[in-house]
Amino acid sequence: MSQHDHSAASSPAVHDKAAPEGVEVPDAHAHHAMQNDGATMNHGSEDQHEGHGGHAGNGDHVARFRKLFWIMLVMAVPVVGFSTMFAMLVGYSLPGAAWTGWISPVLGTVMYVWGGAPFLTGAVSEIRSRQPGMMLLIGLAITVAFVASWGASIGLLDHGLDFWWELALLIVIMLLGHWIEMRSLAQTTSALDSLAALLPDEAERVEGDQTVTVSPAELRVGDIIVVRPGGRVPADGRVSQGAASMDESMITGESVSVRRGEGDHVVAGTVATDSGIRVEITAVGDDTALAGIQKMVAEAQASSSRAQRLADKAAGWLFWFALGAGIITAIVWTLIGMPDAAVVRTVTVLVIACPHALGLAIPLVVSISTERAAKAGVLIKDRMALETMRKVDTVLFDKTGTLTKGNPAVTAIEPSGSFNADELLALAAAAESDSEHPLARAIVAAAADRNLDVPKSTDFESSPAVGVKARVGNREVQVGGPYLLEQENGTELEIAHQWRDQGSIILHVLIDGEVVGALALADEIRTESHAAIAALHDRDVQVVMITGDAEAIAATVAAELGIDRYFAGVRPEDKASKVKELQSEGRIVAMVGDGVNDAPALAQANVGIAIGAGTDVAIATAGVILASDDPRSVVSVIELSRASYRKMTQNLWWAAGYNLISVPLAAGVLAPIGFILPMSIGAVLMSLSTIVVALNAQLLRRLDLNPERYTQQ
The missing domain is CATH 3.40.1110.10 (Calcium-transporting ATPase, cytoplasmic domain N)
Structure with a gap:
């Protein structure tokens, strides 16, 4: 085929499929050089997840706490049943044999050493790091109960200090709370697990005239591999022969297959649905798009945020509050001549003051929200960006490739x-x-x-x-x-x-x-852009467009989409100054761009959002990555941010408020009117607080982040 051009404008060279195999023919068929102020993004890679409370939220911990919980529950039955104090409270008589009196102490000691080991170990770690918190309070509470109970069992202390049944219940309930917590945190890594499972176990590498089956780990850049119909691409690459409809939903969130032919990029984990292709490998291992997505999800789950730091600070203050309350309780009850009651009240205060729910309040919400986002094709790279999105009142869209498709129509x-x-x-x-x-x-x-x-x-x-x-x-x-x-x-x-x-x-x-x-x-305007802008307006968010195109083009697009303001003829290096201009007006700005030349503006904005991930997703300056190119996903991020903040606030108030109210009751401030909060009830209520916080966070899973629900009115 000869070369031609419809206009006097030049255009980048493209490869003509009519050329003989292995020969690349530059096609100067340049109708017009479309101006594009977008470019490509890159992935990073890493897979790590750090759990709450100093222990990893993974399957090993889930299995450990589940097993330990059931063993301790079985052991707690005879400990509670043969406890003298419990029998007196419930009103039944124990057998007269002398050996029955040692069942609770012996099994209670096993429970303290075995079942209490996670808390005692954590308490020691907190002491060494000089960061007292939840584990130290739990460890202190069960240790006080253990010592007091042995003292009562061997006659050194009043028999009223026989706390074996409370100790058993406390350990069982705390293990149950930790099991629920670990299971919840482990579930947040399911997005990472499902992404890792996308890679095939084997790859077919072309070696001369033959294909050899190898592990994807053995592939190197430049290798040619065969992807058969229905097969998954083992590593990022470029189609060197053939064409196929690719299912890229696991990467972009888009359900519609995309046609990929010679010269087009394909991503590891995507599926060739209708025909086979040959692919030249361009990235392997940690350099692939899939690994980059895994890294972003993991980093988001492990990163800290202002709300998390607030929860940590609150837990620290609560420790000193509980410690002070415990000391005052012990002194006051001792001074009024009731040393036994002083021990009981002090132990109860320490049990109820455990900031377990407070420590769980924020990490669980953020972990679940980042997982929900990842499943919807929204990758939260920076938790601070997620928190800030709820306050954004101006969204600045780059035009080409974001509001428009970047292709002529x-x-x-x-x-x-x-x-x-x-x-x-x-x-x-x-x-x-x-x-x-x-x-x-x-x-x-x-x-x-x-x-x-x-x-x-x-x-x-x-x-x-x-x-x-x-x-x-x-x-x-x-x-x-x-x-x-x-x-x-x-x-x-x-x-x-x-x-x-x-x-x-x-x-x-x-x-x-x-x-x-x-x-x-x-340049064709995305049909989704109309709905995205309408949805943002419904949420009182101003929409601004920025483009390097001429005034006439910008005005036409802005008028069609109902955009509030626009900046036309802006060079890439000047985009950041436009963001500053909006910020100088007191606006909180989210910048939405699709390319490297948007990086300065993405960095300057209060929240940088990279849209249209394609095969590479790693703009270091963006806090949020939208794997698809649907601008309606920006609305989903705002909704997720607002919902997450509501859950964080609810959990903080529930956890901290519960402790602030219950600690004085446990100390016995209402004792003069005859109300004393039993330690067993304190243990139940404290663990109930943890369960309520966990269940409240789980409600985030019901949040619908599908951008298709935002339709043009």
């Missing part, structure tokens, strides 16, 4: 003479059907969208900087830009001036040398 058809619009488009599509240029594809796609019957063409020719020519039936059809009109002595249609003012690309259609109409093509 037919926006207007103007026939002249005896042809109507559909006939004109069908003839143009027939002439362009053998071309692979983006503008040619746009014309053919427009005809397909209208379900037009496109006639066959023959004798296809193209001419650099002029246009294409083909024979359709017994007529010669030409499509091209201004040089074609000049060459054929044709006259530009009057409407072309209006289209040019709007920034459109103009192609005229000639039949047998006579101008019979014109087509206007422009």
